[in-house]
Amino acid sequence: MTPSKLIIAAAAGAASALLFAGLVLQSGSAVTLALAAPIPIFIASLGWGSVAGLVAAIVSAVVVAAISGIVSGGVLLFVSMSLPAAIAGHLVGLARPDSGPGAGPENAAPAIGPARDAPPRLLWFPLERVLFAIALMAAVACIGLGWYLGYDVATLKPEIVEALRQGGNAAQMSDQEMDAVASLLLSLVPLVQPAVLTLTLCVSLYVAAWVTRISDRLPRPKDDLPTALHLPPLALFVFVSGMAGTFLPAPAEHLAMVICGAFGMAFTFVGLARMHARTRGRSNRGLLLFVTYAAIVILSFPLFVFTCIGVYDTVKRMRRPPPA
Structure with missing residues (x-):
C-alpha cells in the first residue's frame, strides 16, 4: 500500500469518525450526519482498493474512541457501519475474466492491431449478492451489538418510561399508557x-x-439498478425462517425480528427497483415516482407493499427455468 493511499484511507476514516462522533456524544442534531458515516469508507474502498477501505474502517473506530473516550462508541461504529462498508466495497470491486460460452480463445477471432492488447472482458460480483451480504451483515451487526450493549426489555423499559415522562405530552398520558407505549x-x-x-x-x-x-476512480461499469437488483433464493429462505422464528419466545423472537428487519428492507429495495423498471418510458414516470416516495415518507405502510413485490420477484426468478 503506497503512502498516498494510506493517507487517503486515514483521512476517510477520520471523516467517518467525525460524522459519527456527534451521535456518540449524544447530540440529537447529529443523527443525520451519523447516518452518512459509511460514505467515506465506501469511497476509500471503491476508489483506492479493499485495503484502503479496511484501514479507513479501523481508523474511524479508533478516532471515535479517542474523541469520545468511550470504547463502546468505536465498537459501535466499527461493527455497525465501518466494517460492513469495507466488506461491501470489497465485494463491489471483485471481478474475474469472463469464461462463459464464446469467451474462450478457441471461439475467439484472431486479434488484429490494438485489439490484441485489449483487456479481457470482466464479470463483476453480482449486485444481488452484494445486497444479500449487506442485509446479512446488518443483521449480524445488530445481534452482536445487542449482546455487547446488553439489550434487555425489562431493564430498558423504565428508562423509556422516564424519557416519556420528561416529554411535552407526559401530562396527557397515564402511567398505563406510558408503559404500553414504552413496550411498543x-x-x-x-x-x-x-x-x-x-x-x-x-x-x-x-x-x-x-x-x-x-x-473516474471507480473501475466497475455503471450497473442498471432497476434491472440488475435482485436477491438470491437463499435470501427468501432466510427471510421466511426469520418470520417463522418470530413465533418463538424471547430471545429467539428478538433474533428472528432482526433477520426480518434486515432482509425485509433488502426485499423492499428489490420491489422499488421493479417499480423503476416498470415505469420506464412512461410520460408520467416522474409524478409516479414522486407520489410513491412521498407516500413512503409520510405513511411508511407502502414499504410493506414493495417488500411483497420484492419477495414475489425472487419467487418468480426461482421458478424460471435456467437458460439453455
Whole structure:
C-alpha cells in the first residue's frame, strides 16, 4: 500500500469518525450526519482498493474512541457501519475474466492491431449478492451489538418510561399508557434497527459509487439498478425462517425480528427497483415516482407493499427455468 493511499484511507476514516462522533456524544442534531458515516469508507474502498477501505474502517473506530473516550462508541461504529462498508466495497470491486460460452480463445477471432492488447472482458460480483451480504451483515451487526450493549426489555423499559415522562405530552398520558407505549417502542427496536442499518448502508453505497464514478476512480461499469437488483433464493429462505422464528419466545423472537428487519428492507429495495423498471418510458414516470416516495415518507405502510413485490420477484426468478 503506497503512502498516498494510506493517507487517503486515514483521512476517510477520520471523516467517518467525525460524522459519527456527534451521535456518540449524544447530540440529537447529529443523527443525520451519523447516518452518512459509511460514505467515506465506501469511497476509500471503491476508489483506492479493499485495503484502503479496511484501514479507513479501523481508523474511524479508533478516532471515535479517542474523541469520545468511550470504547463502546468505536465498537459501535466499527461493527455497525465501518466494517460492513469495507466488506461491501470489497465485494463491489471483485471481478474475474469472463469464461462463459464464446469467451474462450478457441471461439475467439484472431486479434488484429490494438485489439490484441485489449483487456479481457470482466464479470463483476453480482449486485444481488452484494445486497444479500449487506442485509446479512446488518443483521449480524445488530445481534452482536445487542449482546455487547446488553439489550434487555425489562431493564430498558423504565428508562423509556422516564424519557416519556420528561416529554411535552407526559401530562396527557397515564402511567398505563406510558408503559404500553414504552413496550411498543422496545418491541419494534429489533425490527426497525436492522432495517434502518440496511437502508443506511445501501444508500451510502449508492452515493459513494456515484461520487467515485464522477471522479473516474471507480473501475466497475455503471450497473442498471432497476434491472440488475435482485436477491438470491437463499435470501427468501432466510427471510421466511426469520418470520417463522418470530413465533418463538424471547430471545429467539428478538433474533428472528432482526433477520426480518434486515432482509425485509433488502426485499423492499428489490420491489422499488421493479417499480423503476416498470415505469420506464412512461410520460408520467416522474409524478409516479414522486407520489410513491412521498407516500413512503409520510405513511411508511407502502414499504410493506414493495417488500411483497420484492419477495414475489425472487419467487418468480426461482421458478424460471435456467437458460439453455
